[in-house]
Amino acid sequence: MxxxxxxxxxxxxxxxxxxxxxxxxxxxxxxxxxxxxxxxxxxxxxxxxxxxxxxxxxxxxxxxxxxxxxxxxxxxxxxxxxxxxxxxxxxxxxTKEHHHHLVCNRCGRVIDYTEFIDDEVELFKKTEKGLSKKYGFQIKSRMIQFSGLCGNCNREQK
Amino acid sequence: MxxxxxxxxxxxxxxxxxxxxxxxxxxxxxxxxxxxxxxxxxxxxxxxxxxxxxxxxxxxxxxxxxxxxxxxxxxxxxxxxxxxxxxxxxxxxxTKEHHHHLVCNRCGRVIDYTEFIDDEVELFKKTEKGLSKKYGFQIKSRMIQFSGLCGNCNREQK
DNA sequence: ATCCTTATTGAAAATGGTTTTCATTATCAT
DNA sequence: ATGATAATGAAAACCATTTTCAATAAGGAT
CATH class of the missing domain: 1.10.10.10 (Winged helix-like DNA-binding domain superfamily/Winged helix DNA-binding domain)
Incomplete structure (x- = not known):
């Protein structure tokens, strides 16, 4: 729907x-x-x-x-x-594609990535079902976030 | 090591x-x-x-x-x-077990869960490799977080 | 349409976790 | 030991977010 x-x-x-x-x-x-x-x-x-x-x-x-x-x-x-x-x-x-965030700790740049999403969606579904059953939680939102150094900041970091 | x-x-x-x-x-x-x-x-x-x-x-x-x-x-x-x-x-x-967090938006309770971690570790590994290659990112940390209503708050919410 | 109750709102003030400042102290290569 | 400078504590500043409060708008009842 x-x-x-x-x-x-x-x-x-x-x-x-x-x-x-x-x-x-x-x-x-x-x-x-x-x-x-x-x-x-x-x-x-x-x-x-x-x-x-x-x-x-x-x-x-x-x-x-x-x-x-x-x-x-x-x-x-x-x-x-x-x-x-x-x-x-x-x-x-x-209307935006399903995505997660990749954050640079140095310059603050945030990349929205959409790769490897299929496996992740499936994992989320399974995990979510298990967790709500075990802990009685009603899950409303889910997030994955990677952080580190982006290409530029990585290079500058001698 | x-x-x-x-x-x-x-x-x-x-x-x-x-x-x-x-x-x-x-x-x-x-x-x-x-x-x-x-x-x-x-x-x-x-x-x-x-x-x-x-x-x-x-x-x-x-x-x-x-x-x-x-x-x-x-x-x-x-x-x-x-x-x-x-x-x-x-x-x-x-020394703490690999885990992620389940946060109740109403009362603030945080549950550390360790279920379904194996698939997740594998997914992370794969995703991380792909992302660092594609975006030149050096990934230093990764997080998954679910949030919603815990059992108690869910019940009180008539 | 008009009342009436009450949720919503804007402006200004307050809040409070985190950062900055700056003078002092501790670390450590020499 | 000595000197250069990184690290520190206390107090002040910061600033995104909340709270306060009087005024306004939504929407059910009339």
Whole structure:
């Protein structure tokens, strides 16, 4: 079943209402920004993007909306080691390819990789089933992250 | 080759010297604390543990030492969603079993799981080789993290 | 449509883990 | 021992994120 991001349908709005939250312009706009980028964004990135067309929407609202989205499992929150969190639509709600992150600890570069994903998806499925059974956990999100030195930084490091 | 944590040998001290750093009492003590716990600790946890026997060692030094250890790949830094980072010896330098983390977004509980590790180790090895070849990355650490709701929080959530 | 309850919001202030600064001390090659 | 300089502690600064609080907007009931 394809994901319907549009208004009115069982999409984003339905998720909010289903959890007892109201559907507001701010929320719609913030989701619109997240939907239309191919990059992980910080709260401030999102705030700036939103601000162009909706200057009345404040940074606080961006943070609050992101918190809700993360809680509902619609958005993933990442920590790449600089001090600001990055956000991405969860795979099920995104048009972006399934991927994980490769982070350079020196320069901060982040590569989205999509290789070797098939085996990984299968492993996740199996692990997830086992873990939720054993620990009674309801798993909402999963992440793999490699870090080290990217090509450039590796070379400079005499 | 087993890891020699002891003084003098090619262990911790050797790592520091090899990177051009000095070997100090603070560093030795902080590593001692990390080595003797089975839990991921925050900088402040470590500070308190260290403080009992070495009240002269300050929190700043703990942070600085942890940064070095993370940079050298000897320690892993985790973000479990509360706002403080947690630290653990990297697997190669720890007596603790290979494991990953299962984080409850509601109550913050973290479960270390060791199931399904064999397939995962193999997948990591393969992925890592492919990625470092394709992107020129030197990978220093790898993490998998699941999050969602633990058994208790799941139940309370009517 | 109009009320009314209450969730949502923006601006400003507060928070608090982590970093910086800087003067002092410890390490270690010579 | 000596000197160069890396490491350290205390206090101050930093800054992403949260909290506060009064004003506004959503949406069910009327």
């Amino acid at each position: 394809p994901w319907r991001g549009g208004k009115g349908g069982p999409g984003w709005e339905g998720h909010f209402r289903g959890c007892g939250y109201r559907w507001t312009v701010s929320r719609e706009v913030i989701i619109e920004v997240l939907s239309s980028t191919r990059h992980h964004m910080s709260a401030e990135d999102i705030y700036h993007a939103v601000h162009k067309d909706y200057p009345a929407i404040g940074l606080t609202t961006v943070y609050r909306t992101l918190d809700l989205l993360v809680d509902m499992g619609l958005v993933l929150k990442f920590d790449f080691g600089d001090k600001r969190a990055r956000y991405e639509l969860a795979e099920e709600f995104s | 087993p890891w020699r944590g002891g003084k003098g040998g090619p262990g911790w001290e050797g790592h520091f010297r090899g990177c051009g750093y000095r070997w100090t009492v603070s560093r030795e003590v902080i590593i001692e604390v990390l080595s003797s716990t089975r839990h991921h600790m925050s900088a402040e946890d470590i500070y308190h543990a260290v403080h009992k026997d070495y009240p002269a060692i300050g929190l700043t030094t703990v942070y600085r030492t942890l940064d070095l250890l993370v940079d050298m790949g000897l320690v892993l830094k985790f973000d479990f969603g509360d706002k403080r980072a947690r630290y653990e010896l990297a697997e190669e330098f720890s």
